[in-house]
Amino acid sequence: MAEIIHRIGVKGSSEKVYLALSTIEGLARWWTENTSGASEVGKTIEFQFHGPNGKIIGGFIMDVLKQEPFKKVQWRCTRGPEEWVGTEIVFDLKQEDDFTIVLFAHRNWRESSEFTAHCSTKWAVFLMSLKQLIETGNGKPAPRDIKIDNWN
């Protein structure tokens, strides 16, 4: 089993960071503008990604497993690229100094591949978009996301 892990510190309250992780509107402001569904535990969220020409280039459906206010959000991927199906994504929040620390993990990859490496870098860039959203009011969600390689 492989996993991707990241750590960012956001200058902002854990309430604000939690809202950006636990609501459809919040997620749409840093990950992908095309976020829909319902974010309560037991519901599903759909994330779609569009290319510059508006065509869908991919997407994920996540079951919401946990929502613990200001502390934790956890999902399981039930549809998407086959490498993602069955993997889990966790955001753990805590306070340190003036920062809300986000400990991110994308767990249960069956193997570590070049695609995993791509997703690792891309997650880092999206988490920096989350940081920017809270600190400046403007994230960089898809399709305005920063491109990292020839895949996206």
Place this chain on the structure above:
Amino acid sequence: MAEIIHRIGVKGSSEKVYLALSTIEGLARWWTENTSGASEVGKTIEFQFHGPNGKIIGGFIMDVLKQEPFKKVQWRCTRGPEEWVGTEIVFDLKQEDDFTIVLFAHRNWRESSEFTAHCSTKWAVFLMSLKQLIETGNGKPAPRDIKIDNWN
């Protein structure tokens, strides 16, 4: 054993990317300005990091294990934070479309910790600095690096 992996694609020749990875001058333009030593196989490179006030906040010494022109650079960390000592860092290059793909791995972490998560995000940001250096002429090496959390 844990590992950090990333993938970036640089719009530029593998020769240019290789020079940025295999020479002291190149490394100083995207990772840390305070890079010294000799980058030939069997030699050591010293990377120092300074805070905004000019004080040293940390550093690493790497043994150069491999330099395969335009294809691969590999180091082993021999001094630095204890979690890093004994770990290996590999950059593998290949061509795809108009991109030089950099497959990055930081291997042999004894365990996966919060510090590993920090380093994973920080590596992504530095690899984006390498991409920016080749594509625009300007990287963001320390101490002008993008801060990701309360640790750096």
